[in-house]
Amino acid sequence: MSNFKKLIIEPLRKTNPITVLVLGICSCLAVTAKLKPALVMGISVTVVTAFSNLIISCLRKGIPSRIRIIVQLVVVAALVILVDQFLKAFVYDVSKQLSVFVGLIITNCIVMGRLEAFAMSHKPWESFLDGLGNGLGYSLILVIVAFFRELLGAGTLFGYRVIPQSFYEAGYMNNGLMILPPMALIIVGIIIWIQRTRHPELQDNNK
């Protein structure tokens, strides 16, 4: 049981796909200006990673190794289309905000990375948990970044005003830089900084 727990908990911390493996940065910059799209994006990627890991792991013994990338892509593409259709049907406004980035989940390095690194060599249940864990690790960072960007950039959370009007009357202003993609990179950088200070074993030793 502890093994399964490890598969889910570790990607949230010491093997986090964004802050440790530094994968999936592009979508992290693109969809985190607001909390809601970031959360939906996180859930979508989690679903795709978990189920593609599961499916590929079931098929892993039957896939010829020379064409495995194509097979993986077909599975991932099918799942992404499902997610895309689902979002269009049930949360159309968010789907519109995310626009092309839902389709681009297929190129998300985390998905392919987990398939190659884990699902091709592990049993289905473990692979499913691994996909789930990595998807959640990705979502966690996305939500943290989006929280700060929306709070400081627009003064809202999930679209509701959080910073009271009296602050604005006293001279407070929304930070326009938070809306711009570079700030997402800087926030991710700060998270990495804090994380590596707390876990010195993650620091590169090139001295």
Added chain:
Amino acid sequence: MKKNFRDFFIASDKEQGGTLKDHVSGLRRYVSQIKPNFVEGGRFSWLQSTFEAFESFLFVPDKTTRKGCQIRDAIDLKRTMIFVVIALMPTVLFGIWNVGYQHFLATAESVSFWKMLGFGLAKALPTFVISYVVGLAIEFIFAQIRHHEVNEGFLVTGLLIPLVLPPDIPLWMVALATAFAVIIGKEAFGGTGMNIVNPALTARAFLFFAYPSCMSGDKVWIANLPDATTGPTPLGLLANGSTDLPSAWTMFWGGIPGSLGETSKIAILLGAILLLITGIASWRIMVSVFAGAIGMGLIFNVIGATPYMQLPFYYHLLMGGFMFGAVFMATDPVTAPQTNTGKWIYGLLIGIFAVMIRVINPAYAEGMMLAILLMNVFAPLIDHCVVARNIKMRQKRAKTNSKTTTK
């Protein structure tokens, strides 16, 4: 006399061992007495860096180089920084007066010189205090956590930050920008001497993109501007398509609205002369920045497609923060290239880009900040290419030499 001199050295040697002679000043004695509390194992060892900072502020540090044979330049970081601070003084004083002058010009009141200075001081002094307090507090905290010495680099940065901001900037924004510049621009890379981009310009760029309404337009350049009037800078006028500029002479002596330190070119040139005489700033960078801007200005004059392009090229040197950036920002020894050829390339490109951004991109009225930041990022690459080219050339020479000798 000679004996006294010798005694002094013997005494200071003994002082290291713990005995104190009478002729050591009271302050030195007091500092030496409390020192054991702050070294490793002392009661306040967690304040070691703070103590060291204040000790070396009062006295010449007693540190010597341990490994290898090295020559220590008498002009250390602290002296360098003090020279830059002195060089900045004319711009600071003029800037403070100009804040008052512009304000009373806008309200159409005629008041005495001292009242203008007083108004400017009331407006500008808090920004200096805030920038120093916030920046130094962060520097001290980081030095303490990392067991470093506190570096003097912030003495200049803390003065530069208010000088590149509009006089009407809210104080909390100064504090936020300073914190951002010191933490993200400097400490994240390892502190003084390790930063990639100029910290003062990082602060300005942060505010420029975060709070554009407080950093651009025609309302922010004059302190407490009366409603229904505007006070655009020459660059602001040009970006809006107007060529109704103040005279070149006015822009040269500085009676125009603008950031605190950038308006008077005379004051900046005084500082530049001091920096060049003392050899602290690189003359190569200064000259090449000017050359780049003049060259680009002349090219635009030849093209002459818009009224902005037809503007006499020397106007670019007199408007906005060009000269301030060329003298105090581009020459920052940490963020500029180290090789002499690299300095020429770096300076020329800063000048070219600054004028190009001003003229071609109306969204950014002032191109100097962006040009310097961009070239800061490229400085290591320029250095790398210059060094690699040099190595290649020498290898080639060595090869041809060996060929001729074998023949």
